[in-house]
Amino acid sequence: MNSVQEILSAFYDSAIFVYGLTLIVVYGVLAVLSIIAIRRYLNATRPSQLENLMSSPLAPGISILAPAYNEGLTIIANVRSLLTLNYPKYEIVLINDGSTDDSLEQLINEFDMVAVDFAYHEKIRSKPVRAIYKSRNQAYSNLLVIDKVNGKSKADAVNAGINAAAFDYFVCTDVDCVLHKDTLLELIKPVMQEGGKRVIAIGATLRIANSSEFDEGVMTRMRPPRALLPRFQEVEYIRSFVLGKMGWSAINCVPNVSGGLGLFDREIVIKSGGYDHKSFGEDMELLTRMCGFCEDNKIPYSVRYIPKTLCWTEGPSSLKVFGRQRTRWARGLAQLMYAHKSIFLHPRYGRLGLVVFPYNFFFELLAPVIEASGIIIYLWLGLTGNVNWPYAILLLLFVYTYAIMITTLSILWDQLSFHYYKSVKEVLSLLIMPFLEFLLYHPLITFYSLKGYLFFLTNRRSSWGNMQRQGFRKAKTTT
Amino acid sequence: METTLSDILQDIRSIYYYAPLAIKVAIIFIIVAVSATVLAYLVMLRSRYRNYRQQRRMARMLPKIDELLMNEIIANPNIPHDVAPSKVALDLEPFDELPLHKRWGREMLTERIIHYRNNVSGTAGDLLRNLYLQLDLDKDAMRKLKSRHWNKKVEALNEFTLMDMPIADVTILPLANSRNRELRAAARQAYIKLSKNEPFKFFDSVTDPLLPWDQVELYRIITTTTDIAIPNFARWITYSSNKSVVSFCMKLVVHYNQLAAVPAIIKLLENRDHTLRAEAIEALGRLKIAEVEDRLVHLYTSQPLFCQIAILKALGRIRSGRHIDFLRNEFLHSTDFDLRKAAARAIVKNEIMAREVIDELLATTTGENLLILKHCMNPLIKY
């Protein structure tokens, strides 16, 4: 009995210590890389630039793809706000994914739409398209509405949109996301500034919309969420985007462009086969395939992020919906790692195989497992009286303070660059979150992740359609 | 018993000394993390305060600046109409109420003047520039231009470009070949806008690709600067070994409808680079050069897909109506969807001459082809 414990202790003294230290070093490096990338972005940003692009005939066309399922309450306001984005050459492709409410009727009435004979070419398979509508009013000439049979997933809806899109680039968003008016200008700029490599995807910071004020789909006042759960998510998003994604962007190792907002190279997407409607994390899954495609075909590519917040999304405010969202993300991650296991540590896949995949495997996929098992073993050791309590508490304190530091730094980077929020009080309300996160929010995420892995392993099918439908409204933007 | 501070430190030191490596590392990291967090708070507070101060200053200053610019420049009835706006001696006294002895005051006024010049040009624009000079606002940018930091230099170059301030070629040209991309791009824009001699000179020497973004900014500068001498772009289309320069020059040829450069573009149809060839085809189409149509149709079969689409589009733009049979054939028999769609669109664009063919196709085709044709004929569908 004693020897088993000794072995376990030894294991925790070495392997887990190395694991933890690596994770900590990775976060430290990300913090440094991200501030470098943010500085680079800010240095290359001047107010006149976007104006220049807006009036330029050389601006590349962009299609905005917005899938909607039963969004009748907000659909008109959201389409209106998409119609007023600043960009010289773009179209909006709204995909009505077999809504059972009156979304389509509302669109037809509001924008004077008629069904047209549209040469729809199915480059990527999707559920059948019933009809395609255009407006009779010239003022809405860049709006296109696709009415299709419900495919029970966002992936299927977006695929239909990709088929109908006219331009070389498309922006994928959710119809309930609110976009910044310069979104298209901001997203295409780094694509046009990249020399040598082909930018296949680019994303921007997402934030939680819950307590911000909106008027007919236009953001009027940005505010941190008041309720605790969404506020945790806001802080998590800042850390994940401003520090995480920006850091990875600096070394061209971005693992995922969020489904909430991203600009993609349409040709590469089509050649990679489009979104997978069976995936639970379709955005990350697609990006992995796109990167794999480029590696396979020796196309020098890059995936980028910009630190500016361009998209606000409603974060789940009830534990139930939140849990479903996170379970789904975790399941998606497990599914992805399993399906593309051949990429893992495969030198042919360059940074995808040697950096992105190993990092995601060890520090995203395994982290909840290691944490949970660590807690159980510690409890056991504690009950059998084998814990050196002062040391254990020191180690815990170490993890706690470090986590606080990293999150605080990400809020700092965000504040230094953009001075978001009106008052210091609002910033402080975010700054207290890292202190609570470790105790309240983090255990939740660990729990839901494990639940997601369990679902993946048992391949649970029950309530598939139901969950997908619910999920389509709330749980679709992975960070 | 008394415990002094040094005793406590001694205790900590001994705990640290006897602890295993993991604990040592942990203790160090705890200290680092706590101090970094505290530092982050302080930096954040300072940055918020500075931002707040700047906002307050703007709220106070901008109405004053606007009032002055309106009364003294934009709508000043006392400004003589018979003097060139750049020579008018402006009454600077009212501007004394602005804190121009402070750098932030000067910066704010300069920014506002630039903002105004983005909205008005002509006499008013020239008067604003005159004011900028008479108030010596250019001195700050002059200093920035000499700064060691590249981003300061970029700021200065942009300010000069926007304010139309001449700079000596010797100052800009070295920057136009700088190793820093941002600086290089800014210097090139400034050079085109401000150089008195040969604004397009750097086209000869540029070896790195002009990125699409650089092209947007250069294009804007070139096409909006009124007193610029436009050279014959054939020179670079023929001789430049830099593909991006060739491609950019073709866009300028199209913009200026520079027919003298057309032979140089036609030569590019033999170029080995597919992208360049497609761009040449597109340019010829936009220029509506009907003489090259036969050549394009002849080339068609040997081209990759995107060049073929470019040819079909060009035939649609030229609209001579002489190759409708060819288009009809492509539309009916091509296996590729995009080719059929491009062909259909070209036929529809030739509508005046192709009326009969369109009617015939409408009556005889079925299925997808009919759909493509109707798609292209529908005025509600733009793309």
Next chain:
Amino acid sequence: MGKILLVEDDEVMPKIIARILPPPEYEVDIAVNGKEAIQKLEANHYQYDLVITDIMMPYANGFEILSKVKSHEREKPIPVIIVSNAGNEDMIMEGFKLGVDDFLKKPIIPAELVIRVKRLLMRNK
């Protein structure tokens, strides 16, 4: 006397236009976004002699306002001038398809705007 609705989300432009088209000859009503513009049009029962609008603005863009103004039943449609820095060919074409009367690119020459405004107001007298 001409009553003009100016729709513009930049803060400087309305100030300039209000100055170069001064009362009592002109009455310039300013809307800072598309929504406000439509509200003002409706509240005033389209009793404007001229509309000057930018293209890209929050809530409703210039084309939408243009189409609203032009589709409003009136003896003579209200003339519309677009003043915008977004002036690529497609946009100008789109404006003319919707019946815009004049298209000015920023930066404008103030005197030119005044002349065009006068001409359009004369035409509709």
